[in-house]
Amino acid sequence: MKYLFPDISNQLSNALGSIPFFMPEIYITVLFVLVIVTDLLFGKNSARLCRTIACAGMVVVIFKDLQQFEQILSGGHFLFGSMLLLHRTAIVFKLIIDLLSFILLLYFEWDHRLKAHKKGLSDLYTIVVGSVLGLHLMIMAVNLLSIYLAIEFVSLASYLLVAYRSENAFSTEAGLKYVLFGAASSAVMLYGISLLYGFGGTLDLFSGHMAERLAQVNTMSVSFAIVLVLAGIGFKLSFVPAHFWVPDVYEGAATPVTAYLSTLPKIAAFALLVNFVTPFVFYDHWKGFDFRLVLSAIGILTMIAGNFAAVLQSNVKRMLAYSGIGHTGFALMALVTFTPQGLSALTYYLLMYGLANIAALALANYFENAEGITDVKDYKGLGFKYPLASVCFVVVLISLTGLPVSAGFTGKLFVFSAVYSIYQQNHDVWLLALLITGALTTVVALFYYIKVPLNLFLKRTELIVSENKWSYNLVILSTMIAIALIIFGIFPDLLIKYM
Amino acid sequence: MNKALPYQDIQTVCFAIAAVVLPFAAFVINFLFLGKSKLSGWVSTVAILVSSILSVIVFTRVWNVQQIHVKHLWFIIGDNTLYTGILLNNLSVLMLGLVSVIALPVHIYSTAYMKDDAGYSRYFQYLSFFCFSMLALVVMDNLILLYAFWELVGFSSYLLIGFWFDRATAVQANKKAFIINRIGDIGLLTAIIILFNQYHTFDIAQLFKDGGLIASSTINNGLWISGTTLTPVVWQYIACIGIFLGVAAKSAQFPLHTWLPDAMEGPTSVSALIHAATMVAAGVFLLGRVYPLFNEAELTTLAVIGCFTAFMAATIALTQNDLKRILAYSTISQLGYMVMAMGIGAYATSLFHLVTHAFFKCLLFLSAGIVIHQIKHIKEDNHLNIDPQDIANMGGLRKKLPLTFIATLIGGLALIGLPLTSGYLSKEGILVQAFEWAEHKGSAYMLLPVLASITSWLTAFYVARLILKVFYGDMHLLTLHPGIKIHIGDGGWRYKLPLVLLSLCCLFPLFSLNPLSHTQSWLLYGLSSYKGYTESIFEIIVPVVVNVLSLVVMYYAYIIYIKQSIWVSSQTGLLYRISFNEWYIDRFYNCVVVKFVLALSDMTFWFDRKVIDGFVNLLEKIGVFIAGIASWCDRYIVDGILHLSAAIVQAIGGFARRFQNGKVQYYLFSMLLAVIVVFILKILIWN
C-alpha cells in the first residue's frame, strides 16, 4: 500500500495536466448533463429543446476540437496515464465525428416515423450525445482498457438507438440481434484482450513493452489473441466475417439511426484500429502476426462480400448496408499502407463516405416519408415527381460509386495512390490484389447503385397522385451535402490539406 | 512541279482538262438546276460535243508528237507527297478521243431514246457523270486517282444499270455488278498498295515509263528488289493478280464476267456506251497502262484466260435468244480477245481492237436499241405480253428498219472481222500475232490461236444467226399473233445520225488505207513498240482461212435459220459436190460439231449459271452464313460472357447472402467458425 503513495501526486498532476487537452470531451460531458437534465425537467416534450441544446453544444465542441490543433503542434500527447493519445489524426477524426453527429442530430427529427415515436426523442439525444463521448474516447484510446471501455460505450449506445422505437417490431428485433451479436463479440474481444494482457503484462499499447514482450511469446498464441481482438473491432467496423449483423440491423433500425450506425462508429473504429495496429506495425522486430496480410485479405473479402451481396438487394437501406460493408473493405485498403499518406487518404475517404452515406440514407428516408416506400422497385418514375431529391440521390450515389467529379472519386484516387506508392516500394502482391479488387468492385457497385437512378428516371410509370408529405429539410440537407461532394470533388485540396 | 511548259502545251493541257471537266459541269448543272427539265439532255450533249472536239484537238497535238505530264500538289501524307496531274501520251489521248467521240452519238441517240422516260434528267446526270469519270480515268497520272475514277466509273455504271430502280431485276443486277466490280477494285487497290510499298510513289509516268521504276526493279532469289525495298517475290505476283482481278471485273473476264449480261437491265443506250464501248474497255486500258509490270509467265496466263473467255463467251452467245444478251456475250468474247492480245504481247493490236470494237459494238447496241424500242412499241400498241428483246419474236425487219439493218450489218460484219471493216484489221492482227507467238513459243501454245480462230467462226455464226433471225425471214410475231398492227420505222434524225456516224467509223478507211493489211494501220505505229515477229506465212494464211471459213459458217447459218433445213442446204452447192464425203461431213457437222457445240454451249451456259454464278451465289451464301455465325457469336458468346459475368456476380452475391437467414445465432456461429477455421488454416500453412 505504501509503495503507491509517492506516486499519487505524480499521477494526479498527470491527470490534471491532461485536462486542458481533454476540453472537447469535457464539454461533451457537460453537454450530456445539460441534455439529460433538460430531458428530465421537461419530459418527453423536450425533444426540440434537447435537440437545440445538443446541436448548439456540438458546434461548441467542434470549436474546441479546432482549438486542439494548436495544442499538438509539438507532437502527440498521452493523456491520463497513457489511457489516451491525442495527435493530429485523432483531432481530424474527432472533427469528422462531431461534424457528422451534428448533421445527424439535426436529422433525427426529420424521420417521420421516429418523430411519431410515442415516448419522445429527448432520450435519443441524450444517448447520442453520450455516445459521442464514447466515440471520442474510441478515437484516442491507446490502452486496452480504454479501448474496451470505449467500444462498449459506443456499442451500448448503439444498441439503445437501434432498439429505440420499442413499439416497432423491426426495431426491436434489430436491437435483439445487435445486442446479442455485439455482446458476444465483445466477450470474444475481451478474452483476446485478457490474453494480450497475460502475454504482455501491460494494458498500455504504446508503453513500448507491449510489442516487445509479445514478440518474444509464441507467435501462434499471440496471433490467436490478436485475432480475437480483431474480431471485436471487426464487429464495429463490420468487416468480414463480423458483418452478418449489418443488413438486418440497418434495415430494422430507424433510418437516421442507420445513418448513425453506418458512419460514426465505423469511422471511430477505424481510428481505433489504427491506434491498435500502430505499435505492432512500427515495432521493428515484430514477427508472426502480419497485420498487412490479414487486413488485406479481410479487405478483399469484405469488398467482395459487401458489393456482391448488395447486387441482389432491393431494399434501399439493406442495399446501402451492404455497400457500407464494401466501403469498409475499401477503407481498409487505405489503412494497410500504414503511412501518413494512407492515413490522410483514409480520413478523407471516410469523411466523404460518411457525408455521402448520410445523404443517401436521408434521401431514402425522404422517399420513405413521402411515399412510404423502402424498396427500390417502388421508386419507379419518382424522379419526375421529386426532381431535386432524385438528382441529389444520383449525385450522392455517384460519389459513393466513386466517379468523377465527386468527392468519392477523389477519395478513391487518394486511396489508390497511397496503396500504389507502397506497392511500388515492396511489390506486395496483396496490395495489388487489393487494388484490383477495389477497381473491380467499383464496377460491381455500379450494378446496384444504378438501380436507384434506373428506377427513378428510366422506368416509366403512370404517376399516382398521392399526398406529398414533403420533408424539405431532408432535401435541403442532402442537397447541401451533394453540392459539397461535388465541390470537394473538383477542389479536393480545400479539404485534404488539413488531413 | 510545273516546269515552264511551252504555251502550246499549256493550251493542250487546258483543252484536255476542259474536255474532262465539261461533262462534270453538265452533271452539276443538270443536278442542281435542271431537275425535271428536258433541257438537261441537250446540256449534256453539248458538253460532250465540245468535249469531243477538244479531245480530238488534244489528240492531234499529242499523238506521236510528245508526252505531256503536268501535276499539282494534292496533299502530303507522312513523307509522301501526292500529286494530282494528268498524263497525256498516245494511249491516254487515244482513249480520250475514243471515249468522247463514242459518247457523242450515244448522247444524241439518248435524247431521243429516253425522251419519254420519267427519269430523263436523272439519266443525263448519270451519263454525264459517267463520261466525266471515264475521261478522267484515262488521263490521270497516278494510280490512286486512277483507282478513284476507276471506282467512280463503276459507280456510275451501278447507277445506270439500276436506272429503273423500281425493277427488282435491275436492282439485283446493279448490286451484282457493283459487288463484282468491288472484288476487282479490292484487287486493284491491293496491287496499288503493293506498288506504293515497293516504289513509294503512285506516279504512273515514273513507274511505267521506259527505264522507269518498274523497269529498273529486279527479281532475285525470291526477292523483289527495287532501290532499297526488298519484298518477297510472291507480292509481285499478288500485285499482278490484283491488277488482273481489277481488269477481269471491269472487262468481264472469266471468272468475273457474269455481271455483264445482267447489266443489260440498264437502258440500251447505256449498254452501248458503258457496257460495250468504254467502261468495259477500261480493264484493257489499265493493262495497257501497267503493261511493264507483267513478266512473261504472267502474260501467258493472261493470254490463256483471255482466250478462254473469248471462246466460252462465244459458245454461249450461240444459243441466246435475248438480243442484248447475245451482244453482251459477244462483248465478253471480244474483250477476251483483247486481253489475250495483251497476253501474247500484241499490245498495240489489242488497243487497236479496243478502238474498233468500241465503234462497232456501240453501233450494234444502238441498232439493237432501235429494234427493241420498236418492238416495244408494237407490244404497247397491241398490248401483247412479250419480251421485246427476244429475237424469236423478230424477223423480217430489214424492210421496216432499213437503216438499222444496214448499220447492224456493218457492225456485224465488223464483229465477225470480214475484210473492208475495221474489225477485220484489228482481229486479224490479233490472230496473226497469236499464231506467230505460238510458233515462237512452241507447239503446245498453238492451241491458243486455234481456239481463237474457232471463236472467230463461232462469232461469225452467232452474228449471222442474229442478223438473220432479226432482219430476215418473216416476222414471227405476226405468225404468233396475227392481226396486230405494226407501225415502226427507223426513227428521227437523232436515231439515224448516230447510226450513220458510227457505221462510217466501222469501215476500214478510218484506220488504214489498205483494207486488207492490218500492219499498215496508223494506230499501231502510235502505240508502243510494235515489234512483230518475223514476217511469216501466217500473215497471209490466217486471214484467208479464217475469213473463208467464216463465210462458210455464215452460209451454214443461213441454211439453218432461213431455209430451216440442213437437207435443203446440202442441195445448194458447196457441200453437195463431194457427195459421199459430204454426207459424212454433214453428219459429222450435225452429229458431232453442231451437237457438240450446242452441248458445249449449253454446258458452258450451265456452267456459267450454275457454277460461276453459283459460286458467286455460294460466296454470298457463305458470306451470309458467316454473318449469321458472327451474329450468333455476338449474341451468345461475346454478350454471353457479359451475362455470365453478371451471373457470376449474382452467384457470389447469392453466396454472401446465404448467410443472411435472419438467425443471429447462425451469424455468430458463422463468424466464430470463420475466425477459427482461418486461424487453423493459417497455422497449418505456417508449419
Place this chain on the structure above:
Amino acid sequence: MITLTDFMIVSAVLFCTGMFVIISKKNSIQILIGIELMLNAAILNLVAFGKYDRINNSGQMFALFAIVLAAATTAVALAIILNVYKQYKTIDPDKIKQLKD
C-alpha cells in the same frame, strides 16, 4: 502453487462452454448467460495475470470495469429482450427473423 496455466485452462473451458451456450440455446436469456460465461472466462484470465501486476493492478482493475460493463450490457439486453417478448411473444432468436435476405 497454482500455476497460471491452470487458471487459463479453466478459463478456456469456461469460454468454450459459453460459446456452446450462445450458439445452441434457443432462448435469448440463456444466450445472455452464455455471454456472461465467456466474459467471466476473460475476467478469470485478467485476475489470474493481475497477480503479477501489483503496482498498476491492471488486471484487477480491468476485471472490475469488465464486470460493471457486463452488468450495464446485460441490463440493456434484458430491456430489449423484454420488448422483443412484447412484440413477438417469444424470445427464441431463431423464430425472430423477419429481417433477413
Place this chain on the structure above:
Amino acid sequence: MSIVQVLFYFMGLITLASALTVAISKNLVRSIFMFFITLFALAGLYVLALADFVAVTQIVIYVGGILVLILFAFMLSGKEALAAAQLQSNRFVSLSNLPALLLALLFLVVMINIIFKADVSNLQWIKEANGVKNVIGSNESMINNIGINLMTRYLLPFEAISVLLMVALVGAAHLSRKEGTRV
C-alpha cells in the same frame, strides 16, 4: 499438494461442472440456478488468485445485480417463455447442437494448444515481476491499492464509465417504460 491447490481444483471443478450444466440443462430455471453456482465458484477462484475485491464485486454485482435482473426478466416474460424453454432439446449431443459442440471443441483444442505453446509461467514479464517483487502477496489486501489507482491512474475510465452507466440507465429506462408514461 497444498490446500490452496486442492481448493483451486475443487472450485475449478464446480465452476466447470455448473457451467456445463448450464449448457446442457433444458430447464431455464435450473440453468439460471447453475449459473448462480458458477458465479460463486468463480468468485472463489478470484480469491484464490488473490483478487478479493474483485471477488466481492463479482458477488455483489453479478449475483446481486445481474442474476436478479435475469430472474426478473424471466418472470416478466411469463409462462409462455417458460414453456418454450422447456421444449428445447434436452440432449447434450443432438443434431441441432452438433455444430455448436464441434465449434466449441475446436476452440477448446486451439486454446489449450496456444496456452501450452505460450508457456505462460515462463513469460518474460512475469519473471521480471517476480524479480522486482511486483507480485501480490497472499496476505496482502488490494483494496487500498485499487482505491488509489481508481482515483489516479484509472481516473478516466472511472469517470467515463459513469457517463456510460447514465446512458445505459436512460436507454434501458426508455425501452422498458410503457408508452407515453414516465418512469
Place this chain on the structure above:
Amino acid sequence: MNILTLLIFTPVLFGLIILLLPSSMRASFKYITLLATLLQLGFSIWMYLNFKTGASYAGINHEEQFQFVQKLPWISLDLGGAGKMQIEYFVGIDGISVTLLVMTSLVLVIAAIASWEITSNLKGFFALFLLLDMAVVGVFCALDFFLFYTFYELMLLPLYFLIGMWGGARREYAAIKFFLYTLFGSVFMLLVMVGLYLSVKDPITGNHTFNMIQMMNPKNYIDGSVFSILSHQTILGMPARTVGFVVLFIAFAIKVPVVPLHTWLPDAHVEAPTPVSIILAGILLKIGGYGIIRICTGIFPDVAYSGAYWLGLLGVISILYGAFNALAQRDLKRMIAYSSVSHMGFVLLGIASQTAEGISGAVLQMVSHGFLSTMLFFLVGVIYNRVHDRDIYNFRGLGTLMPKYTVYVMVAFFASLGLPGFSAFVAEAFSLAGAFKSHNVNGLLPYWMAVCGSVGILLSAAYFLWTLQRMFFGTVSLKGGDIWKIALTDINWRETATLLPLALIALTLGVMPSLVLGKINDSVLALVQFTQNVFHY
C-alpha cells in the same frame, strides 16, 4: 480567356442557363443549345484557321509545341514523404486534336439540330446534352491525365441518362450495359493512371505529376518505379509496362469499340435517341481512337511497338467481324452500328502500323467516320421519326416515295463504303497502305493484314448495297401500308440543312484530304519519330 477553356466551358454555362430558366420557357431550350454548339463551332473553326503548322508545332511529346495552351495549378497537395501531388488544369492541342475538335464541334451542332425530335423533359435533356458536350470537348483538349480522366468519366453519366431516359424500348438494358462496359474499362484505367503518376516526376518541380507529356519522356520516370522503362518491373509476373498498356488499351478499345469489347455499341445505338446515337458514333468512338494514339502509344510507345501485331490483328478482326455482323442485321440502326465497328477497325489497323501513312489514315478515318456516321444515324432517325420502325424488311421502294432522302442515303452509304471522292476512301486506302508498308518500314504488321483489311471494304459494299436494294429500290411496299405512305414524307428543310453540310464535308474531305492531313502531318511524323526512337533512350 484562353480559347480552349472557352471552348470547353461554354456549354456548361449555357447548360446552367437552361437549368435556371423556368420550364415554361422550354421551347427556347433547343435554341439555346444550338446557340451554344454554334458558338463552340465558331471557336473551333477559329482555332483551326489560326492553327500553326510546321515541325516546330508538332506537339506529341513536346510541351512547348502545343498550341492554345493553358496551364493552371489545380490540385496541389503536400503528401509529406511521398512528395507533392501535382494536378494541373492543362489544356492544349496539337495537330491530332485540332481536326478532331473541329469534327466534334460540328457533330455537336448536328446533334443539337437532331434534338428537335425530343419532346419530353426538355430541360433535363438539354442540360445533360450540354454537360456531355463539355466532357467530350474536354477530353480532346486535356493534356493532364487526371483532367483527361475526369472528362472521360464525366461523359458516362449524361450518356447513361440520355440513353436511358429518352431511348427506345430496351433502353434500360442498353444504358446499363453501356455504363458498365465503359466503367469497367475506366476503373482499371484509373489504376494505371495512378501508377503512372507515381512513376513520373516533373523534372523541374520534382513532384509526381499527371502531366501526360511528361509521362511520355522516359527520363522523367523514377528509377525502380513500376512503369519505368529501365527497371523492368513486373506485375503478377507480366512486365509492368505491358500490363499498363493493355489495361489502358482495353479501356479505350471498349470505346472504339474493338471486337470483342463491342457488344455495348449495337445495343446502345439502337436504343439511343437520334442525337445521342450521333454523338455516340460521331464522337465517342473517336475518343477511343484518340486515347489509343495519345495515351497508349504516347505513354507506352515501347509496348505499342512490340504489341503492334496484336493491335493490328484486333483491327483486322474488327473490320471483318463487324462487317459480317452488319450483313446479318435486320435493324437498320444495328447494321450501321456494326458498320461502325468495322470502320473503326481501320483506325486500329492504321495506328498499329505505326507508319505515317497508317496513322494519318487512322486520324482521317476518325474524322471522316465522325461525319459519315453522324449522317447515317441522322438518316435512320429521319425514317424512324416518321414511322417508328427501322426494320429493313419492312420497307421497300423508298426511293420512289422519298427521292431526296434516298439521294442522301446513297451519298452516305457510298461514302461509307469507301467510294473515291469521299473522305472514307482516302482514309481507308492510307490506313491499308500504312499497314502494308509497315512490314518494310518497321516490320510490325505482316502483309496479309492489309489484304484482309481490304476485304472489309468489299464486305461493306455488300451490306450497304443490300440495304439499298432492299429498302430503297424496287416497287413501293411498306409494312405499315398507306398510313406509312402518308407518314413517309420527304425530308424537310431542317433535315436538309443538317444533311447537306455533312455530305459536302464528306465530299470536300475526299477531294481535299489536305484539310485534315495538312494539319496533322507534322504531329503524325513526330509521333512516328517518337515511337521509333523509343529504344534509343
